[in-house]
Amino acid sequence: MKNIMEVFGVNTFTDSNLRKRVPKKVFEDFKRVQNGEIELSKENADIIANAIKDWATKRNATHFCHWFHPLTDLTAEKHDSFIEPTGDKDIIYRFSGSNLIKGESDASSFPNGGLRSTFEARGYTIWDVNSPPFIRENEIGTTLYIPTAFISFNGEALDKKIPLLRSIDAINKSSVRLLNNLGYDNITCVKPTLGVEQEYFLVKKEYFDKRVDLMFTGRTLFGAKPTKNQENSFHYYGKIKDNVLNFMAKLDYELWKFGIPAKTRHNEVAPNQFEIASIYEIANLSADQNQIIMETIEKLAIKDGFVALLHEKPFSYVNGSGKHNNWSLTTNENKNLLDPKSPTFLIFLLAVVEAVNRYYKLLRAVIATASNDLRLGGHEAPPAIISVFLGNHLTNKLENASISVVDNKIVCNGYTKNKLENVNMINISRDYDDRNRTSPFAFTGNKFEFRMPGSMGTPANCATMINTMISKVLNEYSDRLEKSSDKVVEMNNIMKESFDKHKRIIFNGDGYSQNWYEEAKNRGLENIRTTDVALKAYIDKENIKLLEDENVLTELECSSRYNAYMSRYIEDRLTEVKTLSYMVDKNIFSYAYKYLPSVLLDKQKDEILKILNKLYDKNNEMKTLIEEIEKTDVETKASLLSKKAFEMQTEIRTIVDSLENIIPSSIWDIPTYVELLYKL
Structure with a gap:
């Protein structure tokens, strides 16, 4: 090289x-x-x-x-x-x-x-x-x-690029408008930036080729839990195996040739799970680069005898894969508007908080897929309840109304870093607040990290919606300023009113705790668990008005996305249940029948036959349900697939996994979690 x-x-x-x-x-x-x-x-x-x-x-x-x-x-x-x-x-x-x-x-x-x-x-x-x-x-x-x-x-x-380009134009105009209203005439352009962290799994191609479920759906539809899982997170940031490191080196090299600033690589928490992150770029370029990254990962993996799995939850019992989107705003003078040292920091921070509170259902909709539903809510993925993490220090500042406007410049009093003394004889700066891995939308120093997007999805959808909803809020701020005779006083009023009205979305605690689920409900924040429900945000009248007001999507384009993404959800879910039923008929029963003649103990044989009878009945129920689903309308299809079919699928998987634990590996020739997760 x-x-x-x-x-x-x-x-x-x-x-x-x-x-x-x-x-x-x-x-x-x-x-x-x-x-x-x-x-x-x-x-x-x-x-x-x-x-x-x-x-x-x-x-x-x-x-x-x-x-x-x-x-x-x-x-x-x-x-x-x-x-x-x-x-x-x-x-x-x-x-x-x-x-x-x-x-x-x-x-x-x-x-x-x-x-x-x-x-x-x-x-x-x-x-x-x-x-x-x-x-x-x-x-x-x-x-x-x-x-x-x-x-x-x-x-x-x-496509997904046109709405993104429209949203970039919208937030550019609304940001410049607001800044000019506050006296910053030198600001002529504001661009949203995006830094994307991409997670993925690698498995040996020889194992992948023996799993129809991986080929057809991207995930394992059954697989018994191995005796060793991801306990103690030994894999996380651990020593990278030579063959994987060679693959990563080739990946970096190819991406550098594209001019993609691939920066970080490491082992992730789950066995055989990895991450690559690139330096932030303007949002539309970052979205294009992430597509190149995913395609290059898949292409090079095959050459090295691997298959890259970009599915959000290819394996049960271990972490799924996300794609954290780190979003911020940069001016034509290369100043970050979310840097706490920026004189307008609090205005833009509060605009983000307000936008997320008002339009959080749209944020849930843009990351909604059948595969991402499986990931949200556990193993370091944030819950489906959307909240904003600001950290205790900043939240307390806002609670105490420690905000002011001085000469048309907004300042945050006392927002400084502390020192960590005597750490290995080196004094280092401590960030304002700790990070919160359970937060869906977290402020992380000079940007917001949207942690909900799944590993397969394009960042374009997320950036489009973040840009659009914040642009709407900024334009409303400007509407008020332009009608006011004293913009300093009016801006101060806007910030205080915005925080008081929208602070319900701020949560700095454990997003996995049962207390938060109950508290979120009391705050009026919905826990939208499944894609079929989440996608309805696209056809909500208030959301359509937002997208039309900001010239990002028309009502017809909103409706088309609801229909297209709902169809994708239905087809993805139908493919899963059909594939599971197919594998039960073609693989699982044959393994059991092959093993039964060698079973000498009557009790063990009776146990296996009992399991097989139950599996036969459940699989026939699934086939009947599939026939019923295919005759119904779109919304009924989606509802049945998200609830009844998913429950039945889980029951069948439990039965199959129990057989896997009984039947010897010499007969059970589908690669198990032992091979898929621990052999590269």
């Missing part, structure tokens, strides 16, 4: 690449396009496209593709070659500005939640000018990837 300084960003068409390849005026115009000041002209588009083609083909690229994020948690791509016949049995490389800017895809075949009929096929992919093109190298050939948005023929958003 080459030195990192030689390879960082070599596979990404950065600003420096563009600057070297186009006239100065074209580059300056393009930067104005990125800032939303002007539109990209056809002439400049052709010049930029030619520069990108020149760069890519020198890296052996033969094809280009528009890379987009449909309403799945996957990405999509359609490849076209650069070659074009010249008419004399020769070819040339051609890539025009129109090729760069716009592509066409089938908008009816992707999930669209009813926005498009089957016969209405046309959709467009549009280049996201703020996310740079990049190349991917394969054993034979290289492909240029152009990050794009995906819209229908009528202009509706069919």
Whole structure:
């Protein structure tokens, strides 16, 4: 491998690449396009496209593709070659500005939640000018990837990038508006940033290939608890095995070539679970980079004889995998508005608190999937009740009304760090407050950490909703300021009123405790446990008004997301119950019948037969329930799958796990938790 300084960003068409390849005026115009000041002209588009083609083909690229994020948690791509016949049995490389800017895809075949009929096929992919093109190298050939948005023929958003870009625009305008109202005329741009922590499991490919449930659903639908689990958290931050460390080194190297600043890697709590984290970027770029990270993890794992499991809960009894989203706001002067040293820190902090309190159901909706439902509420994943952690120090400051406005600048009195004395003979600074692993939405020094998102989901949804709801609150603050004759007094009133009205969402204690569940109910905070209930936030009138007011989603686009995500939930759950029933018929019964003739003790044989009879009855009940579910409407399907089918699935799993503990491993040839969790 080459030195990192030689390879960082070599596979990404950065600003420096563009600057070297186009006239100065074209580059300056393009930067104005990125800032939303002007539109990209056809002439400049052709010049930029030619520069990108020149760069890519020198890296052996033969094809280009528009890379987009449909309403799945996957990405999509359609490849076209650069070659074009010249008419004399020769070819040339051609890539025009129109090729760069716009592509066409089938908008009816992707999930669209009813926005498009089957016969209405046309959709467009549009280049996201703020996310740079990049190349991917394969054993034979290289492909240029152009990050794009995906819209229908009528202009509706069919993807996760367009709402994110709209929300970035919304919070930029609302933040600048508020800051300008407070006298900060030097602030002309505010961008949301995102730092993403990605967790994943690795299993040997030979074991994965023997588990139909892992192949079809991403998780084990049965598996007896091993005698050793994750007790004492020995795996957490432990010594990394050489073969895993080699994989991690290759992963970092590949990501660095994309210009992705992969920073942290370590063992996670569960056996064979790991984490990678990158340095924060502007939200839409961070979302794109996280998709590249996930795809690169899966691609490299296969090459090293592993399979990467990105499912939120691939194994029972141990930790699931999350994707912590670290969100903040940065100005054009590179100042973090959530840094406690910022003079406007408390305004933006309280805006976040208010936004989460008012729209917490939308935050629950954007992380709602069948797989993430399994993770929330245990093993370091936060509960489904959404709350905000500020820490006792900051909360006490707010409770004591220790906030003031001085010369249009907000200050927080006495918010300083303490010293930890005599720690290994070194004095170090102590943070203002401890961290809270059970908090869904925690302030962690100069950012908020949204801990609820699952490991498979794109960060785009979360960032979109956080940006949107905070933008709404900031605009309301500005509405009041602009009507006031004394903005200093009015801003002080706004902050005090906001805290008093919305402090119910602040909770600094143990989110797993039964006391919190009871207290949250008394505070009026709902415990939304399942996706079918959570997704209804998309079609709530107040939430639709929020999203329309901030120009992020229309009512039709909200409805489409409800329909698309509900359909995904139903299909994911149906796939699980069908796969479990299939494996019972094709695998479990055959193991038992193969073992029974060798059982000598009548009591043991009777016990096994009793278990098999119970399994047979339960599996037939499941098949009947599946037939019933498939005949019902969408909401009934979802309700039955989230409750009755899940309960039946759990009962069948318990029976199968009891058989696994009886039948010898020489007969039970499906890899168990021992192989999956402890052998790499």
